[in-house]
Amino acid sequence: MYIHQLNKWPDFQWDKEKISQLLAEVRYRQGKLIGRIEAIGFNLKAEATLQTLTLDVLKSSEIEGEILNPDQVRSSIARRLGMDIAGLIPADRQVEGVVEMMLDATQHYAEPLTDERLFDWHAALFPTGRNGMIKIVVGAWRTNDKRDPMQVVSGPVGRETVHFQAPDAELLNGEMQKFLDWFNADIGLDPILKAAIAHLWFVTIHPFADGNGRIARAITDMQLARAELSSQRFYSMSAQIRNERKTYYDMLESTQKGSLDITEWLLWFVHCLDRAISATNETLQKVISKARIWENLKAYSLNNRQQKMLNALIDGFDGKLTSTKWAKITKTSQDTASRDIQDLIEKGILRKEAAGGRSTSYILNDMGS
Numbered sequence: 222m223y224i225h226q227l228n229k230w231p232d233f234q235w236d237k238e239k240i241s242q243l244l245a246e247v248r249y250r251q252g253k254l255i256g257r258i259e260a261i262g263f264n265l266k267a268e269a270t271l272q273t274l275t276l277d278v279l280k281s282s283e284i285e286g287e288i289l290n291p292d293q294v295r296s297s298i299a300r301r302l303g304m305d306i307a308g309l310i311p312a313d314r315q316v317e318g319v320v321e322m323m324l325d326a327t328q329h330y331a332e333p334l335t336d337e338r339l340f341d342w343h344a345a346l347f348p349t350g351r352n353g354m355i356k357i358v359v360g361a362w363r364t365n366d367k368r369d370p371m372q373v374v375s376g377p378v379g380r381e382t383v384h385f386q387a388p389d390a391e392l393l394n395g396e397m398q399k400f401l402d403w404f405n406a407d408i409g410l411d412p413i414l415k416a417a418i419a420h421l422w423f424v425t426i427h428p429f430a431d432g433n434g435r436i437a438r439a440i441t442d443m444q445l446a447r448a449e450l451s452s453q454r455f456y457s458m459s460a461q462i463r464n465e466r467k468t469y470y471d472m473l474e475s476t477q478k479g480s481l482d483i484t485e486w487l488l489w490f491v492h493c494l495d496r497a498i499s500a501t502n503e504t505l506q507k508v509i510s511k512a513r514i515w516e517n518l519k520a521y522s523l524n525n526r527q528q529k530m531l532n533a534l535i536d537g538f539d540g541k542l543t544s545t546k547w548a549k550i551t552k553t554s555q556d557t558a559s560r561d562i563q564d565l566i567e568k569g570i571l572r573k574e575a576a577g578g579r580s581t582s583y584i585l586n587d588m589g590s
Contacts (some may be wrong), residue, residue: 224477225388225425231399233418235484243488244411251449254498258455261509266453267304269508273454274298276504278316278323281438281459284466289316292529298324308529318345319435326439327454330446333405336397339428342439346432357430371427384474387427396426404440413447415447416441416488418483425477438462445494455505461497469493486540511535514588521568527561528550531570536586541574541582 224230258266275295282289293312297320300309322342332338344360351357358364363371371387388396400422402456410418424437438459446452462469468489476486514535523531528548540546548558562583565571574582 223386223425224479224481225396227481229481231403231422232481233422234262234482235414235487239484239489240414240491241402243491243495247413247491247498248493249275254455254501255449255451258453258505261505265508265512268455268512269455269505271295271299271302271304271306272458272496272504272508273501274323274327276457277438277442277454277459278319280457280463281323281435282319284438284459285434286471290321292533294320302328308525308532310529314348318348321345322439323442324438326443327446330443330452334440334443336401336520339397339436343429343432346435352431359430362397362428363390363430365390369563370489371430384470385425385427385477387425393426393428397428403417404444409525413491413494414487416444416448417487419444420490421473421476424473444468454496456501457576458494458497461493461500465493465496476497517588518570521570524561526553526557527565530561531565531585541580542584543582545580555587 235514261269272537275291275298275450278294278298279291290312292308293316296309297312297317301320301324322345323344325338327570340360344517347357347359361366364370368423373384378487380425398514400419403422404415404419411482420437420441423440424433427433429436441458444456445458446454450555472486472489476483518531529551530542533550534542544555544558544562547553547562548555551558551561553561562571566583570586571583572586574584
């Protein structure tokens with residue numbers, strides 16, 4: 222029997238004494254982080270939000286095994302937020318759809334969550350009406366078909382392990398109406414606990430044919446934005462869940478097969494949020510360092526290719542930068558790549574690495590970070 226089949230579903234219970242002290246500590250650290258952010262200035266706050274939202278989109282998709290292009294995600298978010306940053310590139314439909322959903326959730330957090338809004342998010346996630354080669358119902362609750370009952374399984378055909386079975390499709394209208402009424406109501410519940418319960422409740426109903434995990438995490442971010450009364454995001458819950466993916470799935474499975482006492486899920490969620498907030502300190506330092514570098518680079522005239530590649534170097538280039546890689550990434554000729562690099566060397570922005578080898582590689586000079 223699954224949690225949604227219990228007689229009193231969804232009357233969740235928890236041990237308030239076990240939760241209250243931890244919750245108070247996390248809310249204190251959350252407030253301390255926001256206070257620190259407020260002191261760094263408008264431009265750095267915008268950059269921190271851009272970096273956090275980019276990480277959120279990338280990691281939420283990665284949890285489901287989908288790898289998105291980081292430059293496309295960053296560019297799409299920056300354009301939609303009206304930010305003038307270096308090296309913007311076009312993004313494909315899949316990236317635009319995920320970004321559209323995440324920004325609607327976080328930038329318009331105060332607006333009610335409705336079935337139509339959720340349908341729009343789902344349609345944005347699957348712009349072709351397919352998940353890979355499989356045609357799915359898009360922009361509507363899942364229906365009775367060959368995939369009903371909706372099960373989460375693993376293992377070879379014939380020896381599958383069923384981790385979870387969602388409510389039947391004919392129950393979805395009633396189940397989702399209860400969820401949405403609760404989510405939109407002011408019931409006096411701590412907003413962090415509400416985010417934790419909303420995540421569990423939505424992913425347990427599993428109302429869509431696909432994309433339920435990503436939408437659950439968008440709902441979580443929306444509720445956390447409500448908790449802070451701010452559309453600016455400075456920590457990534459999805460990035461932390463990605464780091465703890467096995468524990469995340471284990472906690473969901475044990476809770477969905479357990480009782481309506483969800484204390485252990487709430488404890489894990491709040492601890493995970495605490496670790497996400499702690500991880501932001503490193504992210505914030507990178508944002509400040511990057512902003513200082515670009516402030517110093519403003520004195521130079523740089524083309525779009527140079528801006529894009531310098532951005533990659535500042536963010537942490539994967540491997541060594543050679544003229545061949547430059548040409549491939551910027552989709553230009555080897556001669557153009559060499560001229561771009563030589564120009565940056567003459568301006569004192571790049572220098573050749575001391576280590577030899579078959580290909581000359583280049584690194585960023587100290588630009589006052």
